Amino acid sequence: xxxxxxxxxxxxxxxxxxxxxxxxxxxxxxxxxxxxxxxxxxxxxxxxxxxxxxxxxxxxxxxxxxxxxxxxxxxxxxxxxxxxxxxxxxxxxxxxxxxxxxxxxxxxxxxxxxxxxxxxxxxxxxxxxxxxxxxxxxxxxxxxxxxxxxxxxxxxxxxxxxxxxxxxxxxxxxxxxxxxxxxxxxxxxxxxxxxxxxxxxxxxxxxxxxxxxxxxxxxxxxxxxxxxxxxxxxxxxxxxxxxxxxxxxxxxxxxxxxxxxxxxxxxxxxxxxxxxxxxxxxxxxxxxxxxxxxxxxxxxxxxxxxxxxxxxxxxxxxxxxxxxxxxxxxxxxxxxxxxxxxxxxxxxxxxxxxxxxxxxxxxxxxxxxxxxxxxxxxxxxxxxxxxxxxxxxxxxxxxxxxxxxxxxxxxxxxxxxxxxxxxxxxxxxxxxxxxxxxxxxxxxxxxxxxxxxxxxxxxxxxxxxxxxxxx
Amino acid sequence: xxxxxxxxxxxxxxxxxxxxxxxxxxxxxxxxxxxxxxxxxxxxxxxxxxxxxxxxxxxxxxxxxxxxxxxxxxxxxxxxxxxxxxxxxxxxxxxxxxxxxxxxxxxxxxxxxxxxxxxxxxxxxxxxxxxxxxxxxxxxxxxxxxxxxxxxxxxxxxxxxxxxxxxxxxxxxxxxxxxxxxxxxxxxxxxxxxxxxxxxxxxxxxxxxxxxxxxxxxxxxxxxxxxxxxxxxxxxxxxxxxxxxxxxxxxxxxxxxxxxxxxxxxxxxxxxxxxxxx
Numbered sequence: 001x002x003x004x005x006x007x008x009x010x011x012x013x014x015x016x017x018x019x020x021x022x023x024x025x026x027x028x029x030x031x032x033x034x035x036x037x038x039x040x041x042x043x044x045x046x047x048x049x050x051x052x053x054x055x056x057x058x059x060x061x062x063x064x065x066x067x068x069x070x071x072x073x074x075x076x077x078x079x080x081x082x083x084x085x086x087x088x089x090x091x092x093x094x095x096x097x098x099x100x101x102x103x104x105x106x107x108x109x110x111x112x113x114x115x116x117x118x119x120x121x122x123x124x125x126x127x128x129x130x131x132x133x134x135x136x137x138x139x140x141x142x143x144x145x146x147x148x149x150x151x152x153x154x155x156x157x158x159x160x161x162x163x164x165x166x167x168x169x170x171x172x173x174x175x176x177x178x179x180x181x182x183x184x185x186x187x188x189x190x191x192x193x194x195x196x197x198x199x200x201x202x203x204x205x206x207x208x209x210x211x212x213x214x215x216x217x218x219x220x221x222x223x224x225x226x227x228x229x230x231x232x233x234x235x236x237x238x239x240x241x242x243x244x245x246x247x248x249x250x251x252x253x254x255x256x257x258x259x260x261x262x263x264x265x266x267x268x269x270x271x272x273x274x275x276x277x278x279x280x281x282x283x284x285x286x287x288x289x290x291x292x293x294x295x296x297x298x299x300x301x302x303x304x305x306x307x308x309x310x311x312x313x314x315x316x317x318x319x320x321x322x323x324x325x326x327x328x329x330x331x332x333x334x335x336x337x338x339x340x341x342x343x344x345x346x347x348x349x350x351x352x353x354x355x356x357x358x359x360x361x362x363x364x365x366x367x368x369x370x371x372x373x374x375x376x377x378x379x380x381x382x383x384x385x386x387x388x389x390x391x392x393x394x395x396x397x398x399x400x401x402x403x404x405x406x407x408x409x410x411x412x413x414x415x416x417x418x419x420x421x422x423x424x425x426x427x428x429x430x431x432x433x434x435x436x437x438x439x440x441x442x443x444x445x446x447x448x449x450x451x452x453x454x455x456x457x458x459x460x461x462x463x464x465x466x467x468x469x470x471x
Numbered sequence: 472x473x474x475x476x477x478x479x480x481x482x483x484x485x486x487x488x489x490x491x492x493x494x495x496x497x498x499x500x501x502x503x504x505x506x507x508x509x510x511x512x513x514x515x516x517x518x519x520x521x522x523x524x525x526x527x528x529x530x531x532x533x534x535x536x537x538x539x540x541x542x543x544x545x546x547x548x549x550x551x552x553x554x555x556x557x558x559x560x561x562x563x564x565x566x567x568x569x570x571x572x573x574x575x576x577x578x579x580x581x582x583x584x585x586x587x588x589x590x591x592x593x594x595x596x597x598x599x600x601x602x603x604x605x606x607x608x609x610x611x612x613x614x615x616x617x618x619x620x621x622x623x624x625x626x627x628x629x630x631x632x633x634x635x636x637x638x639x640x641x642x643x644x645x646x647x648x649x650x651x652x653x654x655x656x657x658x659x660x661x662x663x664x665x666x667x668x669x670x671x672x673x674x675x676x677x678x679x680x681x682x683x684x685x686x687x688x689x690x691x692x693x694x695x696x697x698x699x700x701x702x703x704x705x706x707x708x709x710x711x712x713x714x715x716x717x718x719x720x721x722x723x724x725x726x727x728x729x730x731x732x733x734x735x736x737x738x739x740x741x742x743x744x745x746x747x748x749x
């Protein structure tokens with residue numbers, strides 16, 4: 001391969017911007033075989049691969065790329081699934097630019113290998129050909145409950161099932177997938193792909209129980225009493241933050257969670273075929289600058305809003321959203337109001353939001369997060385007319401399990417305290433991982449935590465069994 | 472899937488169903504609710520639990536067929552199944568020996584009120600119960616409520632049965648001393664009852680049926696101002712001190728989706744079934 005050619009990644013087609021702002025179909029279209037082969041060809045197959053260092057679930061990246069390069073697409077997928085039970089998801093939503101691709105040697109002189117796109121290609125290929133599942137291992141005895149079916153829970157459940165445990169996964173909503181179902185929009189994470197991954201996990205032998213809100217229907221202690229030997233808690237960060245400013249309870253002011261649950265999980269964009277409605281105005285302000293804010297803004301556009309604004313209190317450099325998502329939002333016509341912070345929501349007589357009073361900010365000294373702290377500029381208040389506002393300033397863990405489980409230590413942010421290396425909580429036999437431990441973070445870090453916890457649970461149960469034998 | 476084990480029409484458009492959901496039944500307490508979803512395209516609707524049968528493994532709930540989902544549910548029969556039943560959600564109503572307790576239920580809410588009344592009775596409380604309705608025809612659980620009460624009143628908006636309106640409660644409150652009160656019903660009834668009890672300093676708990684989506688603390692659609700603070704009806708309630716609830720805001724929030732609800736209901740009636748887009 002000539003040097004010049006090796007520098008440039010094969011681009012991935014996206015749905016045309018003028019089309020896609022009117023539909024909820026996936027924006028990124030993925031590689032075809034030819035493109036995947038060409039991209040895999042670029043991989044140097046380093047003897048000491050650096051990319052692997054950036055992968056929270058230790059995928060043998062050069063090996064799966066080599067399989068693609070040789071046209072063994074199913075083998076590539078199998079290689080991925082050795083370490084990652086949800087490759088179609090990771091290939092889409094992992095921030096590869098900060099992980100594997102960041103370490104790719106090719107990145108030093110051009111584009112790094114598009115590991116995420118190749119991962120997506122291999123897993124999509126397998127899904128269209130029919131997923132193969134290896135038979136469950138026998139010989140290991142033990143029942144494990146997995147609480148929550150988001151990225152952490154799905155991963156832990158899959159790994160434990162592969163080890164031979166009987167796994168029951170409890171989900172409080174009516175569909176498994178957690179944030180992949182209720183949070184991330186269809187145009188970024190098609191729901192049928194999430195369901196295909198959930199089906200795969202069930203084929204591994206995991207029993208799924210939807211509509212079970214642990215902490216209400218069963219407590220953690222009751223799960224132990226009913227015969228589980230260990231429990232993994234991956235209940236996520238589902239509790240939305242509000243701004244605690246006047247007018248926040250007006251109609252038309254949504255938490256990002258409500259907005260996205262209506263749109264994604266309940267498919268309100270298909271109302272009245274689907275029963276759940278959503279009311280979207282002409283002028284929408286989304287408050288916050290993370291991926292959830294971008295998802296909300298881009299969903300609002302697709303629901304027919306004429307103008308959509310991201311209102312963010314810091315500047316563009318500090319936006320916590322992935323660069324790719326910001327770029328997509330900009331491309332689609334989302335407007336950004338940086339260094340702007342809402343002070344209050346103003347309503348009309350019927351109780352519907354009609355404007356936001358905002359204040360201009362400037363950046364001061366760096367704060368604890370290392371980012372420069374936004375400071376209000378006195379007297380700079382102004383009115384922004386809107387008829388819908390979405391508050392996307394973060395989520396914390398739902399406190400239900402923490403409140404109902406004695407001996408489970410939590411931090412002042414409501415996250416569960418665990419041993420970093422093992423995912424062990426302060427309660428014997430209970431492990432936790434994902435957003436409920438870290439606070440709202442990424443899909444892949446939650447999966448990494450699920451993986452780690454599965455390994456620790458296996459060790460714990462093996463030791464327990466060993467101890468019993470020795471008695 | 473969750474089977475409808477029994478179904479009966481208690482009054483015009485008011486139905487009581489028992490759903491097969493054994494694990495829910497084991498945990499359910501008065502004041503808690505379930506969230507139902509009829510089918511794949513259905514919305515999630517919260518309904519207050521009106522009783523359990525541990526032997527049968529069922530949870531009972533009553534509903535008034537006013538919107539699309541409840542109208543559709545009304546057409547379903549025993550033996551049919553619902554896609555989802557999630558619960559028990561929310562916190563149970565406070566249950567202990569208070570002494571003399573005033574209970575007011577409106578319309579369909581008399582069903583969950585009866586469930587609570589029985590439990591309060593078991594705790595040794597004396598109960599003064601008011602069953603209220605728009606009209607005499609819309610009253611349910613009259614006999615049952617009367618049986619479990621020490622004193623029983625009926626009131627209707629149009630005066631077609633019992634007292635006309637709840638104004639008579641003023642005399643009851645003048646004449647007796649209560650230790651606790653609970654109201655379950657439409658927001659207007661809750662507001663009326665709390666206004667009546669306020670001058671007597673009688674702590675009055677109200678069970679809020681706020682707008683909800685998930686019912687587990689995720690969306691915040693059910694937020695309500697209580698004592699100047701924003702609370703989630705699903706997680707912090709649904710029972711709150713009625714004297715602290717901002718009813719004006721609550722009424723406005725409940726109307727958020729009225730146009731869409733009316734539209735969905737109208738389309739459903741006109742088409743006699745579901746719509747398909749495209």
